[in-house]
Amino acid sequence: MTQPAAIDTETENLLALENQVCFALAVASRSVLALYRPILEPLGLTHPQYLVMLALWEHSPRSVKEIGAALQLEPATLSPLLKRLEATGYIRRERSTVDERVLDITLTDAGHRLRDRAESIPTKIVSELGMSVDELTRMRETLHAVIAAASPA
Secondary structure, eight states, rough: OOOOOOOTTTTOOOTOGGGGGHHHHHHHHHHHHHHHHHHHGTTOHHHHHHHHHHHHHSSSSEEEHHHHHHTOOOHHHHHHHHHHHHHHHHHEEEEOOTTTTSSSEOOHHHHHHEEEEEEEEEEEEEEEEEEHHHHHHHHHHHHHHHHHHHSOO
8 A cells, every 4th residue: 555645734735625625525526416417307316316226227126225335325315215216106115025124125117117218327427527438437446445545444
């Protein structure tokens, strides 16, 4: 593992807004999510709901606990998202037949069909950002490293 570079406190203003990683991440996040809004709106999805659907398109059925782990969301945050997705007809929430304490989330036929409409989303976002796929891949890898570094062991 490489050693972090020392910060020159003589020439760097450590409290300057533009020097804050948290500020850059917050603004980048808001800006990118704003690009998703008009693309997801015709599908009847918010960005958090889109993330749930992505998890379910990878594997369905999944338990609430599995979805929460995949999205790094608490059940209290996830539950209202799932209720709204069920109301739209994209998912079904059912008690597991193996363990009734477990709530399984399954895609409906409408949820499966929605995937076809959603396949163009990544391409649209890449186009909106005006960045190359290689740049975005490197950024995603860097962000995963930041997430890992900031996450508790």
